[in-house]
Amino acid sequence: MSRSWKRKVRKNTEQLNKRRKKAGLKAVASPGAVTDRYRGRNYVLPALLILFIGFYIYMMTIPADDPNTTNPFETPIFWLTVACYLALAALFWFRRPYLLVGRDFVGTRKFTGDKTLTASAIKAITVIRPGYIIIEPKKGGNWVFSRMLNRYPIDEMADRLQRFAEDNRIPYTEQQKDKKK
Template sequence: MSRKWERMVRKNTKTTNKSRQKSGQPRISEIQSDGSVTLKGRSWFLPMLLMATGVFCLISFRGIAGQDNLYWITGISYIFLAVLIYYVRRPFIKIGKNALTSRRFGGDRTIEASQINEITVSKDAVTVQIKPKGNRWVFTRLYNRFQMDELSGKIKEFAAKNNVALKEE
């Protein structure tokens, strides 16, 4: 599709979704033009660490904080940041026609199928081994809270389409 057509589709979908939401009907999901599938997980480790730090600040500085409110603001800020990260910054993997995109620590990263050495699929994890440096992307049921049945099915399709070595454990 041309870019103009894609913009028109996005604009019309947006206005239609607003009117459907006002009338109580479910939204029309936006169709991605490249045919990619995005699977989202839920990150819990960093929010749990921040929540524990916030509670620690509130408890340990309880007696000291009689005159200074900055201790309370610090503890509440840690808890607010934990809630924000838990609900907003979700890990994802976007499986396109010939590339994988994922949220890494420094931002979103994309790798082409030609850069993938092998993909390992197990019951609780999917590991993508990258050629140039030997780095690995690991998506797990425990740490990233992905739906592993759906993820492993889509990854197997991706590997078959792009002739990437697939190892099942």
């Protein structure tokens, strides 16, 4: 399909959806709007932050040699520091990582925000069974999705990415992880 045809379809779908909304009917999904979202769970970084908080509290309980020092548990800055690290751990726990697969793009959340790759910007997709998916962009670093670190549903993602690769003519390879003996 040409780009102008896609624009016409998108424009007509938007107009149709506006009319259907006024009439009280459900909107028609545009062909490019169908996406699949696969969510993971980030538990490593929150666990490390909580361990760091425990280490911080433990280090503050060690008595100082100077008798003029104050008890750190009585200072508000100590409790503010503990609360901020707990809030950061909660932020990473509730801000779940995801892989979004559309018709001609993939997207994910990185530390710097949401990132999107179009099909033309992807060099290859590699699935390493049983627990890794690597999307190699033409520019920049690889996107790695791991079952161990982020609890992604790798099998479902691999099936969807295989269809995505076939539709967009992207090299797709599956490998078995070699077990060292």
